[in-house]
Amino acid sequence: MTKETYLELREKTLDYFSRAHIALTSAEEDAIEVADFGLDDVMRTGLESIVYINTDRCCAKEMVLLPHQTCPEHLHPPVGEDYPGKEETFRCRMGTVYLYVEGEATEDRCAAPPAGDEAYYTVFHEVKLEPGEQYTLYPGTKHWFQAGSEGAVVSEFSTHCYDEYDIFTDTRINRIPTIE
Amino acid sequence: MTKETYLELREKTLDYFSRAHIALTSAEEDAIEVADFGLDDVMRTGLESIVYINTDRCCAKEMVLLPHQTCPEHLHPPVGEDYPGKEETFRCRMGTVYLYVEGEATEDRCAAPPAGDEAYYTVFHEVKLEPGEQYTLYPGTKHWFQAGSEGAVVSEFSTHCYDEYDIFTDTRINRIPTIE
Ligand SMILES: [Zn+2]
Ligand SMILES: [Zn+2]
Numbered sequence: 001m002t003k004e005t006y007l008e009l010r011e012k013t014l015d016y017f018s019r020a021h022i023a024l025t026s027a028e029e030d031a032i033e034v035a036d037f038g039l040d041d042v043m044r045t046g047l048e049s050i051v052y053i054n055t056d057r058c059c060a061k062e063m064v065l066l067p068h069q070t071c072p073e074h075l076h077p078p079v080g081e082d083y084p085g086k087e088e089t090f091r092c093r094m095g096t097v098y099l100y101v102e103g104e105a106t107e108d109r110c111a112a113p114p115a116g117d118e119a120y121y122t123v124f125h126e127v128k129l130e131p132g133e134q135y136t137l138y139p140g141t142k143h144w145f146q147a148g149s150e151g152a153v154v155s156e157f158s159t160h161c162y163d164e165y166d167i168f169t170d171t172r173i174n175r176i177p178t179i180e
Numbered sequence: 181m182t183k184e185t186y187l188e189l190r191e192k193t194l195d196y197f198s199r200a201h202i203a204l205t206s207a208e209e210d211a212i213e214v215a216d217f218g219l220d221d222v223m224r225t226g227l228e229s230i231v232y233i234n235t236d237r238c239c240a241k242e243m244v245l246l247p248h249q250t251c252p253e254h255l256h257p258p259v260g261e262d263y264p265g266k267e268e269t270f271r272c273r274m275g276t277v278y279l280y281v282e283g284e285a286t287e288d289r290c291a292a293p294p295a296g297d298e299a300y301y302t303v304f305h306e307v308k309l310e311p312g313e314q315y316t317l318y319p320g321t322k323h324w325f326q327a328g329s330e331g332a333v334v335s336e337f338s339t340h341c342y343d344e345y346d347i348f349t350d351t352r353i354n355r356i357p358t359i360e
Contacts, residue, residue, distance in 0.1 A: 132203035
């Protein structure tokens with residue numbers, strides 16, 4: 001991702017947080033993360049977030065998805081002997097988010113994988129989250145999510161977040177962003 | 181607490197959440213907790229909250245404090261062999277909250293314990309939290325907090341919450357509310 005793209009998406013993210021009435025410190029505004037997952041197509045496959053806290057035991061983040069932007073399919077594996085994997089609760093704050101999890105595929109789904117990337121999406125049980133609605137994912141469960149046409153702001157409450165160990169179905173993915 | 185008091189404080193709590201643009205489901209609206217800590221003086225010593233999630237590993241809540249309302253001094257002890265005690269991060273969303281923790285007593289403090297209850301407050305290091313600001317408390321640390329004159333909305337991100345094991349400095353306190 002270029003620095004220019006990063007700055008443009010950071011501005012959009014701050015606008016979402018402002019419209020959701022979510023206050024950030026200026027240090028947090030400067031620390032907004034824009035992930036393109038190494039696919040270099042961030043408006044389609046990407047995620048914007050700010051990590052509030054990430055201790056050994058707890059993590060909380062606020063995330064933004066642009067209209068129809070997708071966080072690609074992944075799961076959170078055990079890490080080492082003592083960490084059974086990340087548990088996460090997604091709570092929608094603004095907009096609509098379509099979350100796809102393991103289980104019976106929903107017919108007539110509201111969202112679809114990014115065109116051309118269908119091979120990397122394998123779970124299709126749909127959970128629609130509108131403001132105030134939430135869903136909890138336990139470790140080892142594949143999931144992906146996409147915003148509706150107005151984008152979305154989503155809180156995540158979880159155990160410790162080790163992004164670098166997440167397992168993506170799309171083996172082209174590189175979770176840790178590089179900004180040129 | 182009488183049912184009438186509960187319903188009145190629940191309405192006030194919903195008004196704070198509405199002004200903070202925090203969406204709840206109708207089931208959550210019905211499940212608002214009003215704690216008077218058994219002191220029967222809830223406008224002075226009390227706390228309103230909704231628990232979003234409380235699994236074995238993670239907990240997230242949204243709390244409301246009315247103007248100058250105080251959550252009394254307590255700490256979170258270890259529970260059993262495997263739980264080192266609750267870790268919690270308070271993040272102010274609206275209004276101002278004054279948090280008091282162990283450490284050097286702050287001079288010219290902005291808040292004071294409820295009049296007549298001074299004997300039950302022993303830590304006076306002040307942390308002022310305004311919207312977007314947060315503070316993390318590790319287990320075994322005494323703390324109490326009070327809203328400023330406009331009340332406050334505060335998110336809590338924590339490990340599992342066992343309210344019933346919290347240790348209050350004020351031994352008159354009964355954490356689990358009874359509604360007559
Ligand atoms: Zn995940
Ligand atoms: Zn506490």
